Amino acid sequence: MADIHILATGRASSRLADLRLSGVAIVCIGILTIFILMAIFAAFIAPYEPSLPDLRARLAPPMWNEGGTTAHILGTDHLGRDMLSRLVYGSRIALLVGFFGVIVASLIGTAIGLIAGFVGGAVDSVLMAVVNTLLAVPNTLLYITVLAVFGQSLTLLIIVIGCINWTTFARVVRGEVLSIKQREFIEASRAIGQRPIVTIIRHILPNVLGPIIVIATMNVAMLIILEATLSFLGLGVQPPTVTWGRMLADGRDYVATAWWLAALPGVMITLLTLSLIFLGDWLRDRLDTRSDQ
Amino acid sequence: MTMASGQEFPKDNEMPETHSPASTRPVLSVSNLTTALRQRDGGFQTIIDDITFDIAPKETLAIVGESGSGKSVTALSIMRLLGGKSSRISGRVELAGRNLLDLTEPQMRAIRGNDIAMIFQEPMTSLNPLMTVGAQITEVLIRHRGMTQTEARRESLHMLERVRIPEARARLDEYPHRLSGGMRQRVMIAMALVCKPRLLIADEPTTALDVTIQAQTLALMKILQEEEGMGILFITHDMGVVSEVADRTLVMLRGKAVERGSTAELFASPRHSYARALLAAVPTLGTMEGVALPQRFPAIDQVTGKAALPPPPVDTVSADEPPVLRVRNLTTRYAVGRRLIGGPKFAIHAVENVSFDLRKGETLALVGESGCGKSTLGRSVLRLVEPKSGEIQLQGTDIRKLDTTGLRRMRRSAQLIFQDPYASLDPRYRVGTTIAEPILAHGLASRAEAQERVARLLERVGLSADAAxxxxxxxxxxxxxxxxxxxxxxxxxxxIVADEAVSALDVSIKAQVLNLMLDLQESLRLAYLFISHDMAVVERISHRVAVMYLGEVVEIGPRNAVFGNPQHPYTRKLLAAVPKLEPSRRDRKPMLSNDEIPSPIRAAGYEPPKRSYRMAGTDHFVCEN
Structure with a gap:
């Protein structure tokens, strides 16, 4: 039905310019902005030093609970540290690991996916074999081994997470490249004698950016949960640096008596990851290259 | 394409309907059908405006128009297949006394596939790949006729036989991917006709098919219409097909019916200027008899319908210079299927032992049906596909011996134009950047100079410089x-290798682009390797023609010789299958053949027999065996 096709393309416009916001997207972007501002200005927002114990004020409940005070709005933990300050500082590690981990992962994954998809043949087979091997090894085991051997700094954590999580990017990018490679403008680029590397950067990469952005957004959420998991297991960034995962682990023993110790970091993780996932979903609807003409 | 605003289509009473001989009660009577579709901004835009027509039993009405004229929307409005919320339909669509627009959705479902059946353009996507052919036909019978499985199966078999599918009983249990495109379209027709509909709506049913298969399908539809007595609403953009099938024709332009009447009358004396322009732009096989050089299409004014005579053709071919491209014994094969150990199981013999010369300023057309290897040949001579053996000399250099750097330099002298204008431009770059890319990639000019060149090039191809x-x-x-x-x-x-460069374009646009190509050939002395399945276009613009069949050139020679005196049986068959613009031919008894296009897949290691060519005239060679 060619007629309808023409009608549809006649009004197709540049996709990025067409990112009209939906209600969900506005809420998600709002929550994310708050978290990012919180992480940047943690020193100004947090009322207390996050790791400063105050044994006289141990296990103080949040202010709206019976026995709560305005001195500690969200209460204190088992060592009397201010929960609000700890949550605010904890967002730093979550976002740092999430964002930088994804940057490392997407760079590695995109490069490998582009090469595998574009070159094809034996190179593709070998690279995809690496991907599948990596997927087959239990990740937690990998983290424990690597972190146990190399120590536990924040930079190292980001690099390790990036080096293990690139496989999703590689697979998706490779798939996209295989389909884009079939489009005539790629052959046109060969026909004018363009260098392969220029073809990849100019014509293929921009056309796979949409899916990369979508996976990246979702992956930030995944990595934030991963970081929390590792901290919970004691493998993440070490104290005195505050992390939500560590807070969860600390709160575990007090779940029955002081719910806020575990619940508050849990709420933070959920809010942040949910808004990222919804944002990713919305981006997918908007950026999906398959909905192009 | 603009039409003067003052020009209005005459009202119905001024334009008497010329009815076909059988003036019985019409099967379908459409009056003042107007459809508006919801636009992205929420408003409604009128897509078809005040369409009125009747279709009598055994009659074929063709709706013809270019893309965007509203042909398909007309069919979808009749079938009520447009979304209820996104469309507004008014007018009357009467089928056997009932106005379809007043029916409820369940009542409408009982009509679709039963009283009105529809066949679509793409036989590949219109059949469910996971169901056997038989299951898909029986489904219709069980739904609309309430038959049992056994009865429906018997009826399906009968239907497959009626659409002349060879070995119908075996085909019943096969999946669609085992059938060729033409056979799939027959299955679609069988599915459509199995409930004996009063009306068949065929939306570009043969557009995706090769010309010989198209001829088979049209003949089949005609035979079945004779047997069943149904009316056919035939939607097409192809004037040749119209003249082959339609008793009456409705010409649509931007949602309006601009001309309506018997097909013979329309072709003999089109009244509306647009219809005249449309007909004049259609390349017709046989109009070039006795004309030696390629000829431009006359430019037709869309408002007045007057034709401006094209400039006289100039002989652009230099016979005394060495050829631009010299191809000898070129063979390209693709390996398919892998054994666990060892080499591939099969080879597709896409190009087999092809030799030709292409001179400066000359157009050599490669014609043939899908799978004959013409596109592979075009890409092989540019080494976009790696040939297996043979010799390719481009301006004296053997390009099969070039390394990567040499190959890049070679690209400057040989270029490619693609079929799909939507896919061949990177959507993310401005036009200026796209055109400048080759110049910058080869370091031929600075960025500023490249911009100037782009402006000149855009003007040269008839666009304004600010298109960049x-x-x-x-x-x-x-x-x-x-x-x-x-x-x-x-x-x-x-x-320039032009691979079906105008096949995706509407008739009038096609003529303009072809004229541009001829202008460029004249001013730049370009050599074209023109790949096309459209014999009429080829006849119009080429100097020499090579007919390909299963990867081999079966006949090659001057255009006049190949078209005027075809020697190889396949060339004759190809020429005979092209729809002619003579509605009077329709009265002939349709001939139905079941020939399929054979496959060029062979067992690995297969070597084709040596061919010998005989000379049928000056420069005219025909494959002998």
């Missing part, structure tokens, strides 16, 4: 094809 700042999606198909041509020209090549 816009994106491909802002252009129509014809304009995009001009942009592709500008990109190919930016390297000032000696030769």
């Amino acid at each position: 700042n816009r994106y491909p999606h802002e252009f129509s198909g014809g304009q995009r094809q001009r942009i592709s041509i500008a990109r190919a020209l930016s390297l000032e090549p000696a030769m």
Whole structure:
């Protein structure tokens, strides 16, 4: 039905310019902005030093609970540290690991996916074999081994997470490249004698950016949960640096008596990851290259 | 395409309906059908406006028009297949006394597939790949006729036999992918006709088919219409097909019916200027008899319908210079299927032992049906596909011996234009960037100089220089094809391979782009390797023609010789299958053949027999065995 096709393309416009916001997207972007501002200005927002114990004020409940005070709005933990300050500082590690981990992962994954998809043949087979091997090894085991051997700094954590999580990017990018490679403008680029590397950067990469952005957004959420998991297991960034995962682990023993110790970091993780996932979903609807003409 | 605003289509009473001989009660009577579709901004836009027509039993009405004219929307409105919320339909659509527009959705479902059946353009996507052919036909019978499985199966078999599918009983249990495109379209027809509908709506049913298969399908439809007595609403953009099948024709332009009447009358004396322009732009086989040189299409004024005579053709071929491209014994094969150990199981013999010369300023057309290897040949001579053996000399250099750097330099003298103007331009770059890319990639000019060259190139292909700042999606198909041509020209090549370069374009746009190609050939002395399945276009614009069949050239020679005195049986068959613009031919008894296009897949290691060619005239060679 060619007629309808023409009608549809006649009004197709540049996709990025067409990112009209939906209600969900506005809420998600709002929550994310708050978290990012919180992480940047943690020193100004947090009322207390996050790791400063105050044994006289141990296990103080949040202010709206019976026995709560305005001195500690969200209460204190088992060592009397201010929960609000700890949550605010904890967002730093979550976002740092999430964002930088994804940057490392997407760079590695995109490069490998582009090469595998574009070159094809034996190179593709070998690279995809690496991907599948990596997927087959239990990740937690990998983290424990690597972190146990190399120590536990924040930079190292980001690099390790990036080096293990690139496989999703590689697979998706490779798939996209295989389909884009079939489009005539790629052959046109060969026909004018363009260098392969220029073809990849100019014509293929921009056309796979949409899916990369979508996976990246979702992956930030995944990595934030991963970081929390590792901290919970004691493998993440070490104290005195505050992390939500560590807070969860600390709160575990007090779940029955002081719910806020575990619940508050849990709420933070959920809010942040949910808004990222919804944002990713919305981006997918908007950026999906398959909905192009 | 603009129509003067003052010009109005005459009202119904001024234009008497010329009815076909059988003036019985019409099967379908459409009056004042108007459809508006919801636009992205929420408003409604009128897509078809005040369409009125009747279809009598055993009659075929063709709706013809270019893309965007509202042909398909008309069919979808009749079938009520447009979304209820996104469309507004008014008028009357009467089928056997009932106005379909007043029916409820369940009542409508009982009519679809039962009283009105529809067949679509794409036989590949219209059948469910996971169901056997038989299951898909029986489904219709069980739904509409309430038959049992056994009865439905018997009826399906009968139907497959009626559409002349060879070995129908075996085909019943096969999946669609085992059938060729033509056979799939027959299955579609069988599915459509199994409930004996009063009306068949065929939306571009043969557009995706090869010309010989198209001829088979049209003949089959005609035979079945005779047997069943149904009315056919035939939607097409192809004037040749109209003249083959339609008793009466409705010409649509931007949602309005601009002309309506018997097909014979329309072809003999089109009244509306647009219909005249449309007919004049249609390349017709046989109009070039006795004309030696390629000829431009006359430019038709859409308002007055007057034809401006094209400039006289100039002989662009230099016979005394050495050829631009010299191909000898070129063979390209693809390996398919892998054994666990060892080499591939099969080879597709896409190009087999092909030799030809292409001179400066000459157009050599490669014609043949899908799978004959013409596109592979075009890509092999540019080494976009790696040939297996043979010799390719481009301006004296053997390009099969070039390394990567040499190959890049070679690209400057040989360029390619693609079929799909929507896919061949990167949607993310401005047109100017796309055209400048080859210049910059080869370091032929600085960025500023490249911008100037782009402006000149755009003007050369008939666009304005400020087109450079816009994106491909802002252009129509014809304009995009001009942009592709500008990109190919930016390297000032000696030769251009045009792979079905105008096949996706509407008739009038096709004529304009072909004229542009001829203009460029004249001013730049370009050599074209023109790949096409459209014999009429080829006849119009080429100097020499090579007919390909299963990867081999079966006949090659001057255009006049090949078209006027075809020697090889396949060339004759190909020419005979092209629809002719003579509605009077329709009265002939349709001949139905079941020939399929054979496959070029062979067992690995197969060597084709040696061919010998005999000379049938000056420069005219025919494969003998």
